Amino acid sequence: MDWDGDAVSQFERVPRHQEAAQQMLDAGTAYKCYATKEEIEAFREQARAEKRPPLFQSPWRDSTDMPDLPFVVRLKAPKSGETVVDDQVQGRITFQNETMDDLVLLRSDGTPTYMLAVVVDDHDMGVTHVIRGDDHLTNAARQTLISQALGWEVPVFAHVPMIHGEDGKKLSKRHGALGVEEYRDMGYLAAAMRNYLARLGWSHGNDEFFTTEQAIEWFSLEPIGKSPARFDFKKLGNLSGQHIRATDNAELLEEIIAYVAAQNGEPFTENQKSVFLSSMDSLKARAKVIPELLDMAYFFLGSRPFVPDAKAAQILDIVSRGMLNRLTSRLRDATWSLENLEAEIRDFAEGEELKLGKVAQPLRAALTGRGVSPSVFDMMVTLGKEETLARLEDVST
């Protein structure tokens, strides 16, 4: 994420917030309230019992008494009329002022509340547009009131819908809400993440796949929808795969290196890096996330002996091993090029009266110890003659 200017610490601006509160006190748009928490609680209890809205009505609102007691500073909000939030996403939203209470601006210990602090900070920083989740929609009305009490221009608001979990329930710590670093740890490309998230609730016609540059160029508030979207890992995965395929090899290798470093993995040797680069094309098509890329790279990242997994062991039966032995001796004299190896093995299969797959699968199992991998011909070229033959000999015994 990029931003302009320096980060501002809200905590360090407490004196400025207090100054703003004093300004409102002087202007008569705020007042000192000496009510205790108990009194407020009692008021609310009674209001609830009488089925009135439990909005606290402070008896100190119009009082001129100034007892020597702890107090909070409250906004003297208008009791009638309405407050309009002209939201760029949600439209024109009207709140009746009688439904809003006199919110606390300064706590009894003199510290500012969030509501006051954001208004003052945004104003001082020259913030023109406030774009945030629609859980802040009602806060927009309150902040509008504070801005007006201070005599300041109200910023442009835009409240974008929230994102729900795959089951449609709201996201929470306990329920699927993950920080961006967790998606990074799962190996999704950042560009894919931006693409996917941008597409959630926002659209640019039928464009599904786009770069960050395109997103920046195309973005505007107007096409943002108003209803919450569900998070869909399947689609994220598909998009991530597309981004992996669209990223050039050198750049992708940098992403992989950064990923491995973040996971505290063993750094690659120079040789591994160069093999990675030359194999990248065949790796790319097979992965949606970086760990899958790493997994497919196992045939050159791992080292002998390659103990067969269950699937490979099943493929490498006694018959296959015998066949592999005959193939191995033939390969000793083979010219090591992609075209020639393919021709050589096809010819061998024909001589054995086997379909290519019947030769390629055991070969794959021998070379990688697995049932799934990139193309055997590609791997043989990448591995080179010596290593290939050594791996074949490993399984022949």
Place this chain on the structure above:
RNA sequence: GGUCCCAUCGUCUAGUGGCCUAGGACGUCGGCCUCUCACGCCGAUAACACGGGUUCGAGUCCCGUUGGGAUCACCA
């Protein structure tokens, strides 16, 4: 519960009164390709929540119902 907001395929969405027999993408299901897994390609599946209006004409406008969501602190 009060206040506010929302509602098109399973999911993300296009759609701004006639171009909609509702389009795209993901998913799913078939098929092709094929040395495995993928990738790629072809095809299929599937939606305007419901009920009233307004209008010559409604997915598009209005009202209601239902269903979702947000918020109601001396938290941020």
